Amino acid sequence: MNQHLQPVISTASSRIYETLRRDLVGGRFAAGEKLAINALKEHYHVGLSPLREALNKLAAYGLLIQENQRGFRVPTLSRSELDDIANMRLELEGMAFERAIQHGDDIWEAELLAAAHRLKRADLSLEKGEEWEVLHSQFHRTLVAPCGSVWLLRFIEQLHDQFDRYRRLGPKMPTVRQTLDGQHHELVELALQRDSKAARALMDDHIHKSYQVALKRYQEHA
Amino acid sequence: MNQHLQPVISTASSRIYETLRRDLVGGRFAAGEKLAINALKEHYHVGLSPLREALNKLAAYGLLIQENQRGFRVPTLSRSELDDIANMRLELEGMAFERAIQHGDDIWEAELLAAAHRLKRADLSLEKGEEWEVLHSQFHRTLVAPCGSVWLLRFIEQLHDQFDRYRRLGPKMPTVRQTLDGQHHELVELALQRDSKAARALMDDHIHKSYQVALKRYQEHA
DNA sequence: GTCAGTTAAAAAATCGATTATTATGTATAA
DNA sequence: TTATACATAATAATCGATTTTTTAACTGAC
Missing domain, CATH: 1.20.120.530 (GntR ligand-binding domain-like)
Known part of the structure; x- marks a missing residue:
């Protein structure tokens, strides 16, 4: 059977990653803004683990800045x-x-x-x-x-x-x-x-x- | 007081990221190898959460391939x-x-x-x-x-x-x-x-x- | 009033356990 | 045999709670 006909299961982590990427690129966060993880968790209806994994990926990709022990923020513009x-x-x-x-x-x-x-x-x-x-x-x-x-x-x-x-x-x-x-x-x-x-x-x-x-x-x- | 003189505290996540990056670049994993997360956890003496966050960052950076619901593997060489x-x-x-x-x-x-x-x-x-x-x-x-x-x-x-x-x-x-x-x-x-x-x-x-x-x-x- | 030091609250990071999915093995039917 | 369905084991992903660290609020001395 063609496996491609089966529904493609994606992880919560990859879904929230894509959503956040779009929102960051689309300017739905202020430049320099500090991300409140708990608020994000609520707003996007995701758990902490998938959310943090997505944030880590976005930081490695360059759409977020990760600061030692103080979470994530949106990069400033210049x-x-x-x-x-x-x-x-x-x-x-x-x-x-x-x-x-x-x-x-x-x-x-x-x-x-x-x-x-x-x-x-x-x-x-x-x-x-x-x-x-x-x-x-x-x-x-x-x-x-x-x-x-x-x-x-x-x-x-x-x-x-x-x-x-x-x-x-x-x-x-x-x-x-x-x-x-x-x-x-x-x-x-x-x-x-x-x-x-x-x-x-x-x-x-x-x-x-x-x-x-x-x-x-x-x-x-x- | 100069804050730079205080010891810089790094997260477990960033430490294991740097370690894994070095090991991946240094060839301590076989190309195409599937990473056994539990084994890594033991070998590097880290918890699951920081480890997974590091793996996610490495995947975004291009030193790992992340596959839907089947973890991480080392990219092949060609x-x-x-x-x-x-x-x-x-x-x-x-x-x-x-x-x-x-x-x-x-x-x-x-x-x-x-x-x-x-x-x-x-x-x-x-x-x-x-x-x-x-x-x-x-x-x-x-x-x-x-x-x-x-x-x-x-x-x-x-x-x-x-x-x-x-x-x-x-x-x-x-x-x-x-x-x-x-x-x-x-x-x-x-x-x-x-x-x-x-x-x-x-x-x-x-x-x-x-x-x-x-x-x-x-x-x-x- | 300002500033260092202390405490309380908030937030980030991590842990241990649970759930969901995939991979493996086995028995059964064609 | 070969394939298929089912059960089981292994692994990935996620959750809820705990620990650690930072930030904010407070206090009292100068």
């Missing part, structure tokens, strides 16, 4: 760290995109088109909520997926989560960002044309514009 | 992953070294000389044990320390740990690696001369030679 993250995205995603264009096959092309389409549909519906966020990161993941380096992908993922802590500051995406959304389509175009030079240039520009958005939000945040 | 890790080291450490040479001040120069000297002393005593390993990673950390990017340093650290899983396979460093050790000195030279171009070239060569060593060990390992 202009210099935002610059760092954006610069690293420029380097790593540019590199990954170039490689993906070299190695990606026609299945990748299809997935790219599909991911871009799904994202655009979400755009049009103007609901830039959690759904858009998911499709957006899936799109960017797809762009670089066939780069050939597991570790590169891992680092990029991590940087995206960090970057989004800045980009998603403040109220929920009220601004229209026509330019950025339009670039998603262009990125696919250049990828299909296998024009890695132009593709990287556009990726650089895309990240730079995203950076501008994130920076603005960070500055308006204070 | 030629393709070794290549990936070495390539990423080339890119990231090269980048970081260049930046460090641009930003590093005279304090850095002093620390570089010190770190290189300590490493050389350990070399001469021919005891390439754990002590040499510590000095060696400290030396490499120092080389890139003032690169200006916290995230870059973080990724490099992670890659080093992964790389060492291959480099340190098999018996404890019986081979004499005159060339590699000599390059450490040359790297410092070029850094002091602020010759970032030549420095990066040498760093590339150094990593490539390290890769050859690791590859050989990996192949002899089977």
Whole structure:
């Protein structure tokens, strides 16, 4: 029998990890905030052990700071760290995109088109909520997926989560960002044309514009 | 009173994390091995909770694989992953070294000389044990320390740990690696001369030679 | 009023035991 | 034999309670 048809049992620990990760990236905790473990336990309806295991993982991942004998806190935000993250995205995603264009096959092309389409549909519906966020990161993941380096992908993922802590500051995406959304389509175009030079240039520009958005939000945040 | 003079109390969790990290990097577990939590508990004389928290952190860090409802196992080794890790080291450490040479001040120069000297002393005593390993990673950390990017340093650290899983396979460093050790000195030279171009070239060569060593060990390992 | 020292409350870390899941072994039927 | 269902053992995950440490509140001396 196909084991994949059986319901996939996940642990409480992995579920709360994913929930907390989303909430941290989505800005539902204040930067620098100290996490009250008992409150979290109640709020998310989980036991202490799975919760602590999730917090430990998040700390190792970089979405929490763990302090000796005094629990966990949300990392603070700073202009210099935002610059760092954006610069690293420029380097790593540019590199990954170039490689993906070299190695990606026609299945990748299809997935790219599909991911871009799904994202655009979400755009049009103007609901830039959690759904858009998911499709957006899936799109960017797809762009670089066939780069050939597991570790590169891992680092990029991590940087995206960090970057989004800045980009998603403040109220929920009220601004229209026509330019950025339009670039998603262009990125696919250049990828299909296998024009890695132009593709990287556009990726650089895309990240730079995203950076501008994130920076603005960070500055308006204070 | 200066609080730094008080003894630093660390948690059982952070201690066992560091111990396990060293043992995983040092190859005291077989690749692919399933970790018997009860056995670990006994062997390291720790309770279940701190142990599990450490294992969770190590999984998030990439030194363990966590499988749904079936505990933790040591990641397997593969030629393709070794290549990936070495390539990423080339890119990231090269980048970081260049930046460090641009930003590093005279304090850095002093620390570089010190770190290189300590490493050389350990070399001469021919005891390439754990002590040499510590000095060696400290030396490499120092080389890139003032690169200006916290995230870059973080990724490099992670890659080093992964790389060492291959480099340190098999018996404890019986081979004499005159060339590699000599390059450490040359790297410092070029850094002091602020010759970032030549420095990066040498760093590339150094990593490539390290890769050859690791590859050989990996192949002899089977 | 301020500050060191003390005590009480809160929180973090850990422990011991329980529950849930997977892996193993065995008997039975095809 | 081979496969399948069932029972059993082993292990992972989680819970509830305890211990340890930190933080906050309090006290009294200067």
